[in-house]
Amino acid sequence: MLTRRILLSTIAAAPLVSLASRTAFAAYPDKPIKLIVPFAPGGNADFVARLCGEGMRGSLNQPFVVENRAGAGGSLGAEAAAKAAPDGYTLFTGSNGPLTVNPFVQAKLPYDPLKDFVAVGLANLAPHCIAVHETVKAKTLAELIALSKTSPVNIGTSGVGSASHMTLMRFNAATGAKLEHVPYRSGGALTPDLLSGAINGAMTELSTVLPHIGGGKIRVLAVASAKRAPKAPDVPTMIEQGVKDFTAASYVGILAPAKTPPDIVKALEAALTKTLNDKAVQEKFLNTGAELVTDTLMTSAGFTDFIKREFEQTREAAKLAGITPT
Numbered sequence: 088m089l090t091r092r093i094l095l096s097t098i099a100a101a102p103l104v105s106l107a108s109r110t111a112f113a114a115y116p117d118k119p120i121k122l123i124v125p126f127a128p129g130g131n132a133d134f135v136a137r138l139c140g141e142g143m144r145g146s147l148n149q150p151f152v153v154e155n156r157a158g159a160g161g162s163l164g165a166e167a168a169a170k171a172a173p174d175g176y177t178l179f180t181g182s183n184g185p186l187t188v189n190p191f192v193q194a195k196l197p198y199d200p201l202k203d204f205v206a207v208g209l210a211n212l213a214p215h216c217i218a219v220h221e222t223v224k225a226k227t228l229a230e231l232i233a234l235s236k237t238s239p240v241n242i243g244t245s246g247v248g249s250a251s252h253m254t255l256m257r258f259n260a261a262t263g264a265k266l267e268h269v270p271y272r273s274g275g276a277l278t279p280d281l282l283s284g285a286i287n288g289a290m291t292e293l294s295t296v297l298p299h300i301g302g303g304k305i306r307v308l309a310v311a312s313a314k315r316a317p318k319a320p321d322v323p324t325m326i327e328q329g330v331k332d333f334t335a336a337s338y339v340g341i342l343a344p345a346k347t348p349p350d351i352v353k354a355l356e357a358a359l360t361k362t363l364n365d366k367a368v369q370e371k372f373l374n375t376g377a378e379l380v381t382d383t384l385m386t387s388a389g390f391t392d393f394i395k396r397e398f399e400q401t402r403e404a405a406k407l408a409g410i411t412p413t
Contacts, residue, residue, distance in 0.1 A: 120151050188401055207340070210385075
């Protein structure tokens with residue numbers, strides 16, 4: 088029997104229950120979203136984060152605040168993101184370094200890239216390429232490989248353990264080339280030496296050399312992508328020149344801390360996919376020499392599989408380079 092006391096208690100509690108329900112099931116997102124970039128402003132990861140954040144803002148109706156946390160090859164920012172609350176309000180702009188290179192070059196990594204994150208989607212691929220100074224006699228990839236077996240040919244990369252260094256090691260192993268490694272701090276740092284002829288060539292992102300194509304100082308012999316770059320249509324792929332199935336790129340994607348609820352990951356995935364399919368966004372990526380990401384790789388499942396493949400490829404490349412974590 089419903090007594091007067093029970094009825095009054097129920098009525099009095101109703102606003103509290105309603106408030107609790109609204110709090111527990113508030114629509115996501117209801118406040119700004121932080122996007123950690125583990126590098127200084129101005130680089131490719133920072134560019135991708137800001138472009139994607141602005142696009143996703145339109146879908147989720149909340150601003151994306153980019154926070155640059157540079158240091159330790161991206162590990163400092165990765166650690167901060169991995170340890171953030173898994174509520175969808177702190178995301179990570181992940182790339183080769185913190186996700187699939189640092190585990191093989193840094194001892195005692197303070198996070199596990201395969202366990203501490205859930206992928207949202209891949210956003211950007213910057214294909215690697217081989218460029219040589221005009222004084223190098225080789226005009227094709229085959230000629231460069233042959234030349235390296237008879238004369239010293241030194242090739243600059245972004246540094247020991249960098250994504251481009253790993254690509255160089257894979258290329259030597261796949262082709263039998265004997266290209267000698269010259270490490271720099273970044274692709275930008277090696278460019279002056281490439282243009283002056285202080286080094287014979289470089290394995291770097293196509294975006295690094297794209298502004299110099301046609302200037303007469305360098306030749307881009309090949310790009311490591313599945314098809315030719317729209318902004319460099321005269322540059323053949325490595326696959327076209329006989330290096331079977333050889334692709335390599337610096338990549339940037341968005342991830343969330345592990346245990347982020349699946350419905351939040353889905354909402355983020357949908358916002359990212361919509362942004363990446365926007366023609367204006369695609370044109371901005373293409374203008375940097377980037378390769379557009381496929382619909383599958385834009386998804387959480389697709390990016391997850393991509394990271395796993397990259398992880399294993401880098402493991403093998405590190406072995407070829409004789410790199411051990413320090």
